[in-house]
Amino acid sequence: MSLKLIAALCIFVLTLVGGLIPLLTRTDSRKMMRFFYWGDCFAAGIFMGVGLIHLLPDAITQFQVAYPAVQFPVIPTVCAATLFFVHLLEQKGGCHMCHHGLAARAWLPLLLTGLLSTHALVEGVALGISESTTRIALIFAAIFIHKWAESFVLGLNFRHNELPFQMTLPILVLFSSMTPLGIAGGAALDTLLSDHAIVLAQACISAIAAGTFIYVATLEPERAYPGRKPDDPHYSRFSGGGLLYFGLGIGLMGVVAGMI
Structure with missing residues (x-):
């Protein structure tokens, strides 16, 4: 079994289970959200480190x-353009939904x-x-x-909006399949393209991925954490100790870069 298939x-399993936990348990969501808040800050640092320390320099x-x-x-421009267009897409998408007055219970989670x-x-x-094992x-x-x-905050979003389980389960399965589908598509491109085209494709995709990773790490909308208020100490993504965990994630990727 290849490394990409295992990944x-x-x-897939991790994403599906993470989304099902808040839907199938009655655990106090405040306690769980506190734990996942720290984890998300650390994960954001990981994404920032992978994007800036690994993907972008490799793409260049x-x-x-x-x-x-x-x-x-070219590559830094592609990365910056990705960051801009993803942010623009999310802003326009949210405004479009609000403008048409669609019910928040279903459309905002979707x-x-x-x-x-x-x-x-x-x-x-x-x-x-990618071809390198590292x-x-x-x-x-x-x-x-x-x-x-x-995935957890997505499932929690469904739970807060009281969407029926019969509706959320297929959505979670589809969401869980997106990264594996992307892996399969990337592997197919790796097989079909020539050596020169593969190098170019890897550079461009790495630049796009770096821009996406940086967006996820810094600008991803805080609507992913439903129920927060402006006076909540965790309202800002990197408030308090969150910034420390963010820095730890970046530092870890810096250490990894120095070891390989």
Whole structure:
């Protein structure tokens, strides 16, 4: 069984279980949210470190190998453009829903699911097209650490909005499948493309993934944590001790970069 297949199966199971926990248990959501808040801050640091310390520098190097004569900073531009367009997409998507007055009980959780699924698909493609075992392991670790928090708050969002289980289960299964589908798509591209095209594709996808990872780490909407109020000490994503866990995540990726 290949490493990518194992990664896909692990991510699918982890995502599904993480989303089902708040739907099937009666645990005090405040206590659980506190635990997952720290974990999400740490995961955000992991994503920031993977994006800035690993993916973006690797993408720049790969592009320079493929096109050594090009002086324009193509890869950083692709990364920055990804960050801008993902943020624009989420803002426009949220405004569109509000403008049409759709019921928040169903449409806001579905909007959140769709936006998170887009991130999950890009993350999967970045893993699937990777060839280095170290690179696969790094991207897998970042996704794995982040998914349990992401899936949990998604399930908690469904629970807060009192959506029926018959509706949420298929949505969770579909959401859990997005990263594995991205891995399969990336692996297919790795097989079909020529060596030169693979290097270029890896560079571009890594730049897009880096932009997505940085977005997830810093700008991802705080609506993922339902029920928070502005006077809540955990309202800001990196308030209090959250910033420490964020820094620990970045530091861990820096240490890993120095070891490989």
